[in-house]
Amino acid sequence: MRFVSLLWRVWKSHNWVVFEGCQYQREVLRNQWVTPVEEWKRMRSVEEDRHQGRRQVAPLAPLRFPQGVSWVCSFDGAVREASHSAVGIVLQGPYGVVVRALGKGLADLTDPMLVELMAIREAILWCRSMGLHDVCYQGDAKVVIDKLLAGCAWDCYGGAVLREVQELLANVTGDVLRFVGRDNNRVAHRVARKALSLYPTLIGGFDFCVWLHS
Known part of the structure; x- marks a missing residue:
């Protein structure tokens, strides 16, 4: 295979x-x-x-915010090989209610690791533009998140973006970054896939939040 x-x-x-x-x-x-x-x-x-009737899909547990966190911002990246990519970002408030959702296309960027890193960067800048603090940023890109949390350097062209994200996280003490499994990140994943399918007509203005609730 x-x-x-x-x-x-x-x-x-x-x-x-x-x-x-x-x-x-x-x-x-x-x-x-x-x-x-x-x-x-x-x-x-x-x-x-x-x-065979052996698999039972358990419902997702209610969203639990880490102590001291007011918002949860989920992010994910999606790649169409040798073409383009997109990121999906979802902001959740109290009780896990989706407040806003953002999808963004990325031209000529097809490295999955770098796309996930760009998703984190876009999520942080988006929340900062709205004046939000005490945000928990979460995604399912374990390798990228582990590098960020460990303060590692990146020995490729993504190193500059990695350092920028590390500096953004260090500037606000109330913000945290954590890894979650794909099942707990599927809303951001769906937004990223939708943004990928809409590119390059995404500029026309697509309300991802309305689409999610529908």
């Missing part, structure tokens, strides 16, 4: 270069060719368990 997935990625990259005029990105091909296999295995496992 991995070999077939690799061939499929090579073929898709060929089509992007020849028919869409995109620039070939070896890093994208090398880093992401395994993803479809893992997703297929996970989906197949879920479907088999559901078919």
Whole structure:
């Protein structure tokens, strides 16, 4: 399956270069060719368990705010290989009520790690623009969040963004950053996927909050 997935990625990259005029990105091909296999295995496992009546999907637990936190801001990134990406950000107030939602497209940015880092940056700047403090920023990008919390440097072109995010978090003592699983971040994930599908017509003004409530 991995070999077939690799061939499929090579073929898709060929089509992007020849028919869409995109620039070939070896890093994208090398880093992401395994993803479809893992997703297929996970989906197949879920479907088999559901078919056999063994899997019961438990409801999500109520949102619990960390002590001293007034807002929870969830973020996520979505990537369309060799094309573009988008970020989704959701602001939740007391009792987990969605207050606002933001989706933003990112042109010519397809590195998943950097996209997740940009999602954190956009979430912080968005909340700061509204004058919000004591915010808990949460996402499911564990590697990126661990690097930020450990104060690590980044040995690639994302290093400048990493340092900027670290400085933004250090400037306000009431803000916190934490990792949550995908199941607890699926609202921001849906906003990111919707923003990805709307790009580049996103500039027209799409009310993500109304879309979520609908």
